[in-house]
Amino acid sequence: xxxxxxxxxxxxxxxxxxxxxxxxxxxxxxxxxxxxxxxxxxxxxxxxxxxxxxxxxxxxxxxxxxxxxxxxxxxxxxxxxxxxxxxxxxxxxxxxxxxxxxxxxxxxxxxxxxxxxxxxxxxxxxxxxxxxxxxxxxxxxxxxxxxxxxxxxxxxxxxxxxxxxxxxxxxxxxxxxxxxxxxxxxxxxxxxxxxxxxxxxxxxxxxxxxxxxxxxxxxxxxxxxxxxxxxxxxxxxxxxxxxxxxxxxxxxxxxxxxxxxxxxxxxxxxxxxxxxxxxxxxxxxxxxxxxxxxxxxx
Amino acid sequence: xxxxxxxxxxxxxxxxxxxxxxxxxxxxxxxxxxxxxxxxxxxxxxxxxxxxxxxxxxxxxxxxxxxxxxxxxxxxxxxxxxxxxxxxxxxxxxxxxxxxxxxxxxxxxxxxxxxxxxxxxxxxxxxxxxxxxxxxxxxxxxxxxxxxxxxxxxxxxxxxxxxxxxxxxxxxxxxxxxxxxxxxxxxxxxxxxxxxxxxxxxxxxxxxxxxxxxxxxxxxxxxxxxxxxxxxxxxxxxxxxxxxxxxxx
Numbered sequence: 001x002x003x004x005x006x007x008x009x010x011x012x013x014x015x016x017x018x019x020x021x022x023x024x025x026x027x028x029x030x031x032x033x034x035x036x037x038x039x040x041x042x043x044x045x046x047x048x049x050x051x052x053x054x055x056x057x058x059x060x061x062x063x064x065x066x067x068x069x070x071x072x073x074x075x076x077x078x079x080x081x082x083x084x085x086x087x088x089x090x091x092x093x094x095x096x097x098x099x100x101x102x103x104x105x106x107x108x109x110x111x112x113x114x115x116x117x118x119x120x121x122x123x124x125x126x127x128x129x130x131x132x133x134x135x136x137x138x139x140x141x142x143x144x145x146x147x148x149x150x151x152x153x154x155x156x157x158x159x160x161x162x163x164x165x166x167x168x169x170x171x172x173x174x175x176x177x178x179x180x181x182x183x184x185x186x187x188x189x190x191x192x193x194x195x196x197x198x199x200x201x202x203x204x205x206x207x208x209x210x211x212x213x214x215x216x217x218x219x220x221x222x223x224x225x226x227x228x229x230x231x232x233x234x235x236x237x238x239x240x241x242x243x244x245x246x247x248x249x250x251x252x253x254x255x256x257x258x259x260x261x262x263x264x265x266x267x268x269x270x271x272x273x274x275x276x277x278x279x280x281x282x283x284x285x286x287x288x289x290x291x292x293x294x295x296x297x298x
Numbered sequence: 299x300x301x302x303x304x305x306x307x308x309x310x311x312x313x314x315x316x317x318x319x320x321x322x323x324x325x326x327x328x329x330x331x332x333x334x335x336x337x338x339x340x341x342x343x344x345x346x347x348x349x350x351x352x353x354x355x356x357x358x359x360x361x362x363x364x365x366x367x368x369x370x371x372x373x374x375x376x377x378x379x380x381x382x383x384x385x386x387x388x389x390x391x392x393x394x395x396x397x398x399x400x401x402x403x404x405x406x407x408x409x410x411x412x413x414x415x416x417x418x419x420x421x422x423x424x425x426x427x428x429x430x431x432x433x434x435x436x437x438x439x440x441x442x443x444x445x446x447x448x449x450x451x452x453x454x455x456x457x458x459x460x461x462x463x464x465x466x467x468x469x470x471x472x473x474x475x476x477x478x479x480x481x482x483x484x485x486x487x488x489x490x491x492x493x494x495x496x497x498x499x500x501x502x503x504x505x506x507x508x509x510x511x512x513x514x515x516x517x518x519x520x521x522x523x524x525x526x527x528x529x530x531x532x533x534x535x536x537x538x539x540x541x542x543x544x545x546x547x
Contacts (some may be wrong), residue, residue: 113354183391187453190349191404191460192381201403202393 006196050278057275060268066276069239077269079276081239084257085154088242089233089252090222092158093165097218100162101169102204102211109177110199122174125167136164137228144232155246157233164228165218172217177203177209209295216288221278226254235259253277300325300436300464301346306360308350309343311348315341317518319360323464323511328486328495330509330526332502334546337500337515340388343466347383348376365463381408385456388469390449392441392456397433400441404460419459426457426492428485447478451485458459458493465489471504476538483508502542506530514538 068078112118142162150156180203188198204211234249237256251259253273263271308316316338322485323329331339341350346368350356361368369379377506380403392400401420420437424430429451433444441452450470457465466488471479486495487508499505505512505526512526514535522529522538533539540546 022521119411154307183389184393186387187391187393187456188403188407189352190347190380190385190387191407191456192377193378193407194377197407201407206394278368 007246048170053271053274055277057271057273057278060272061275062272065269065272070237077260079253079256079273081237082241082251082253082273083276085086085233085245085250086223086252086254088245088250089161089229090219091242092154093161093222094215094219094247095167096158097162097165098215101166101214102173104166105170105173105177106199106204109174110195111205122171126169128163128167129171132227133164133225134227134230136160137231139163140228141231147296151247152232152234152246152249153236153247154242154250157229157250159224160228160232161222164225165221166220168221169214172214173211175208176195176207176214179210209292212295213288213292216284216291218294219282220284220288223277223284226252226255226258226270229255230258299323300364301496302363304361304363306342306345306362307358308338308345309357310353311355315518316345319515319520321520321523323494323496324493326489326490326492327510328497328508329511329513330505331496331498331507331513331515332500332541333521334541335500338518339513339515340468341518342515343468343496343498344385344467346464347380347385348374349380349385351376381460382462383464383466384460384462386450386453386457386467386468387472388401388472390446390453390473392449392452393446394440394442396438397441397454398437398443398457401459404456408460422454423455423459426458427451428481428488428491429455445478447474447481450474450478450482454482454485454489458489462493464494464496465496469498469500472500479504502530514541516541 006089064076065078066083067080068076069081070077070079094168108118108121129198137160140156140163144150144156144159145152184202184206187203189195193201229252232256233252235251236249237251237259238248240248240250253276257270257273257277260266261271299322303321303323305314306319307314319342331343333339344350345358345365346362346369350358358370360370361384362370362378364383367374393403395403398420401423402416405416405419410419420434421430421434424433429448432448433439433452441449444452450473454465454470471482474482483504486497489495490510497509509526511523512529513523514521514529514533514537516537522533522535525533532541533542
């Protein structure tokens with residue numbers, strides 16, 4: 001009885017097999033086509049974006065523009081001061097954020113014993129990275145300028161940037177520290193190292209790749225930041241020395257882009273700055289990958 | 299006696315992992331700790347240089363006397379203790395730096411900076427660990443480029459470079475091939491002229507081949523401790539006999 005049923009089923013099935021196969025094939029073709037389309041659109045958008053900016057921007061990005069400052073008398077635009085301001089802000093915010101961030105990461109990973117506190121801080125850092133940067137700008141203005149009495153300038157801007165990049169530096173350093181096998185730590189301690197000696201001579205050098213990658217990503221964040229700097233670093237387009245720029249309104253490249261495009265209608269200058277920013281970002285990303293791999297290989 | 303353990307108890311949180319261990323370890327001999335997995339032999343070994351301190355859930359009671367000091371005395375300087383009681387781990391763990399810097403790491407840690415002095419220490423340690431001939435031409439190469447057996451001998455050399463009294467070896471050959479194992483066994487036999495060796499081993503043949511004293515652990519207790527030849531030929535405890543004749547483990 002059961003044998004008969006089985007045979008019947010198989011016969012019925014074999015009649016329907018071609019239909020199922022066709023449907024499955026069709027289904028696969030449609031899905032594959034759809035996925036291919038999503039990829040094409042994504043890649044297309046990226047290439048369009050990069051190409052559009054480079055094509056429109058590079059032709060206006062001239063040597064005089066890169067090396068002079070804007071002049072109303074000669075009616076020229078130069079972004080040298082803004083390049084310098086961006087560099088100043090990288091320098092100062094990294095000088096503050098690196099030791100703070102690495103120190104905090106080392107403490108959290110190597111010293112802290114209260115796991116709950118550590119996870120809370122990690123969560124807080126994670127949350128901070130998601131806050132819109134204009135909010136950091138607002139806080140920066142209220143705290144550094146209104147409360148501490150700094151003037152708009154590179155210092156207030158850099159301090160605000162420190163708040164923005166600190167979580168990134170802490171997180172990347174921590175991830176890097178976590179990936180170091182405990183074998184190294186035990187090996188060092190078993191030779192009679194103190195804890196800090198162990199951290200300094202074995203742990204930190206091994207974590208170098210992550211720290212460098214994190215730093216480069218943080219620099220990228222600084223270069224790309226605009227909203228937080230509107231309130232804190234200001235719109236100044238004059239060239240200042242590092243020291244004078246600290247307390248003088250100083251527009252970064254991104255802020256300068258905003259000023260030239262929205263307040264003066266200088267689209268060409270805007271595109272030139274955009275192209276420069278794009279090149280810097282590309283360079284930084286390559287550098288992050290390169291150094292990350294290079295240091296890891298050792 | 300170089301080490302005298304008295305009523306040592308250890309808990310991992312609520313798990314009573316070592317129970318009333320008392321034993322004497324004689325100087326310039328090889329003492330082997332044997333027993334099935336989880337019997338507490340490695341746990342015990344790591345109490346001797348206070349590596350257990352690194353585990354926050356561990357609680358220890360009892361005394362371990364070394365050179366007239368109880369190493370669990372709160373006044374004990376742990377870094378100094380670990381300088382005198384070196385350790386080699388189950389998995390070779392050279393630092394990601396050059397062969398030379400690996401060996402010089404310990405001496406540098408303890409303040410030796412002079413180049414000539416470091417060179418001499420490195421050479422001596424590598425010779426003592428019977429690896430000098432293999433690496434003398436590539437001291438600047440990364441230690442991680444060595445083979446597993448070489449890495450383990452490098453780790454022994456690294457431990458010897460701080461001139462310890464005692465060398466603790468935690469299943470130092472369990473991850474190695476028979477040839478590398480043979481070399482390390484030979485090396486350890488040489489080392490006992492200058493050092494005291496306490497080794498944990500999974501391998502009973504190894505304990506028979508090279509140890510002078512042997513301690514059998516089971517479920518956190520020290521069941522039997524005597525001359526290796528006595529322990530293996532005429533064990534007094536039924537459990538020891540069962541273990542060494544392969545009835546469990």
